[in-house]
Amino acid sequence: MARPAVVIALPPSESLPVSAELREAGFELVAVEEPDELVATLASRRDVAVAILDGEADEELTGEYWFALQNAGRPIPALTVLSAGAYQRMVEMDDDGSGNEYFTRPYTAESIRWRVEAMCIRRETVDDGSGPVLQAGPVGHDGWSRRATVIAVFNPKGGVGKTTVATNLASSLQARKGKSVLLVDADTVTGHVTTSFGIEAVRTVADSWRDETEGGPAESLTELASEHGSGLRVASLTDSPIHTEVLEPARVAAAIAAARRGFDVIVVDLHPSYSTLNRAIFEEADRILVPVTPDVPAIRAAVQLRDVAGALGCRERLSMVVNRANSGVSVADMERTVGMPAFAQIRSGGLLFVRAANEGRTVIEMFPRERITSDFDTLADRVLGVSAKSEPAVKAGFRLPSRARVAARA
Secondary structure, three states: OOOOEEEEEOOHHHHHHHHHHHHHOOOEEEEOOOHHHHHHHHHHOOOEEEEEEEOOOOHHHHHHHHHHHHOOOOOOOEEEEEOHHHHHHHHHHOOOOOOOEEEEOOOOHHHHHHHHHHHHHHHOEOOOOOOEOOOOOOOOOOHHHOOOEEEEEOOOOOOOOHHHHHHHHHHHHHHOOOOOEEEEEEOOOOOOHHHHOOOOOOOOHHHHHHHHHOOOOOOOHHHHOEEOOOOOEEEEOOOOOOOOOOOOHHHHHHHHHHHHHHOOEEEEEEOOOOOHHHHHHHHHOOEEEEEEOOOHHHHHHHHHHHHHHHHHOOHHHEEEEEEOOOOOOOHHHHHHHHOOOEEEEEOOOOHHHHHHHHOOOOHHHHOOOOHHHHHHHHHHHHHHOOOOOOOOOOOOOOOOOHHHHHHHHO
8 A cells, every 4th residue: 555745845854854864665755855845745746644844054044945735735734843942933833723743853864753653643644545645454434534532631849639530430430431542651650540540561562562673573552452351452661661762752642543443431540740742642643641749849740730731732731630529628729729710520530449459440340339430430431521520529629828829820
């Protein structure tokens, strides 16, 4: 199956290695040096999927390239390469909503390749009708028409119930909402989703990709995922925080994008850091759930995330989930201090979580009649955009003292 064409307008020193990497992956490359050449290429070819541009040497020239892509009569995104210092200027110029993306220097040719893969996946099909973009096995009857919602669960502070929210949300979506769910343990340092689920002999993404470099077969997240007793599919990036160099961030994001066609929802549990891997997954996520416990350190971390997310371009996708909402600082004070409304509230589960973990199950499975299970059902409904049945508000805790409130904003 033919792969799409990629237009490259980069300096020769970068164009050569990038072209070689993309050609090795099966893409056809079209090099252009002037906007007129791009216009002529787009007029004569319907298989151009992405244009890779230099956004630093000549901003006016870059703008002309963008104009040509906008007027091609079909959506063709640009992947613009530039320095971190030039990033903000180019983002302000780009307001056409065409799905343009950016890549900062320095970079590797392989990382560009995986970003192009992800962008092609999001386009879903080649305009000339030649079929799915990726070289892969047969696509099912609904194939590329399905696009899972990707939910990342993240907070830069540990101990706020991030994994608890991820696992029980995934369980509610699968067992109680009838959705097909993939749960990805992307915490490469302290991830223990498969262990807590009692899933043994897991083949991780890192295992697979290391084998692939030695001639093994390419395996997707769907193929690597293990099935939990609840029906959930669970995939883990790694079982060791030491050997993670094979987990190239852009490729991980591309793998998640490729898995969209096989599920209704993908829930990704992340490590509490602003790593390049997490930032790549932020870009792929449709919503980023931020579990926050009602205590000053957790609130400070959420305020920091709110500000950092603005610089990362994902602030509008943040949704605060107040965990252990019936103890500590009131939800109203948390909303005012963090600057985000509470997307959902999860009450304290106490020993229920311990008992469920000891059985390798979730609270959703073991305690379907408990109020905390209703909290997760409400969260699942909101993730799905369903109007949930009105639940009594979780009883608020003490109000945030003024001194602590000031400290939380610091």
